[in-house]
Amino acid sequence: MIYYFSGTGNSQWIAEELARQTGDETQAISQLISDGPVAVYAREGASIGVVFPVYAWGAPRMVEDFCRSITLANGAYAYAVCSCGDEAGKAMRRLKKRFAYQSAWSIAMPNNYIIGYDVDSPALERTKLAAASEKIAAIAQAVLAHASVYDVREGAGAGLKTALIRPMFNAFACATKPFFADDNCNACGLCARICPIHAITMEDDKPRWVKMQCTQCMGCINRCPQRAIQYGAGTAGRGRYYRYSDNRA
Numbered sequence: 001m002i003y004y005f006s007g008t009g010n011s012q013w014i015a016e017e018l019a020r021q022t023g024d025e026t027q028a029i030s031q032l033i034s035d036g037p038v039a040v041y042a043r044e045g046a047s048i049g050v051v052f053p054v055y056a057w058g059a060p061r062m063v064e065d066f067c068r069s070i071t072l073a074n075g076a077y078a079y080a081v082c083s084c085g086d087e088a089g090k091a092m093r094r095l096k097k098r099f100a101y102q103s104a105w106s107i108a109m110p111n112n113y114i115i116g117y118d119v120d121s122p123a124l125e126r127t128k129l130a131a132a133s134e135k136i137a138a139i140a141q142a143v144l145a146h147a148s149v150y151d152v153r154e155g156a157g158a159g160l161k162t163a164l165i166r167p168m169f170n171a172f173a174c175a176t177k178p179f180f181a182d183d184n185c186n187a188c189g190l191c192a193r194i195c196p197i198h199a200i201t202m203e204d205d206k207p208r209w210v211k212m213q214c215t216q217c218m219g220c221i222n223r224c225p226q227r228a229i230q231y232g233a234g235t236a237g238r239g240r241y242y243r244y245s246d247n248r249a
């Protein structure tokens with residue numbers, strides 16, 4: 001089984017491609033835990049993968065928590081794949097304390113953090129996706145062979161970024177207060193339906209962020225069909241990114 005978390009479709013696409021090429025199945029972590037914590041057991045001979053986006057040089061909290069619930073039998077094959085705009089820092093080294101994988105990979109994918117930066121140019125997006133397709137094919141072969149690989153682009157200052165900036169991001173940069181819907185909102189409610197932590201409700205034909213903090217997955221702001229969702233003053237002039245999947249409603 002390949003478990004994944006994805007805000008804007010990159011990690012979902014990777015998980016689904018890996019499943020297709022290895023004959024496996026996928027399961028969204030946010031759906032699996034929607035009724036509460038679960039226990040996952042990978043028996044001897046089983047293959048278990050976890051795919052997720054990198055947030056501030058770490059794994060999303062939901063992914064780290066989920067990984068604690070996995071028990072690996074002796075002889076189970078475990079691997080992790082992260083998608084990131086550029087560099088993963090020590091996200092994978094940190095994850096190994098919770099999920100004792102044999103192999104880990106990072107894949108550079110289009111950037112979705114439009115609160116901090118604009119989206120990638122169309123040319124860079126195409127280059128990343130072409131390289132990602134090749135890397136997924138290589139990962140699938142390694143998974144089928146149960147190989148041991150560590151192929152993660154950690155980047156400069158990785159230890160410092162993961163140890164210092166990641167906890168600061170989790171503590172101070174996950175506020176929902178700056179989110180709002182502008183006059184282009186047509187009350188379709190998509191943002192509320194797709195939020196993986198149910199932080200949005202529809203009130204008076206407008207989304208309202210009812211949790212103080214969220215995972216900052218950027219699903220709502222990038223996927224809004226009207227481009228009506230903003231975060232403070234910085235996002236109105238920026239592009240939006242979403243990778244559509246055949247399996248996403």
Ligand SMILES: Cc1cc2nc3c(=O)[nH]c(=O)nc-3n(C[C@H](O)[C@H](O)[C@H](O)COP(=O)(O)O)c2cc1C
Nearest residue numbers: 006007008009010011053056057084085086087112
């Ligand atoms: C809150 C947040 C933090 C991010 N931090 C990083 C980072 O530290 N390094 C990086 O290379 N990309 C970073 N990104 C970019 C995403 O990891 C990247 O676009 C990823 O492929 C998105 O995956 P998804 O579509 O499955 O959500 C960040 C994105 C978000 C939303």
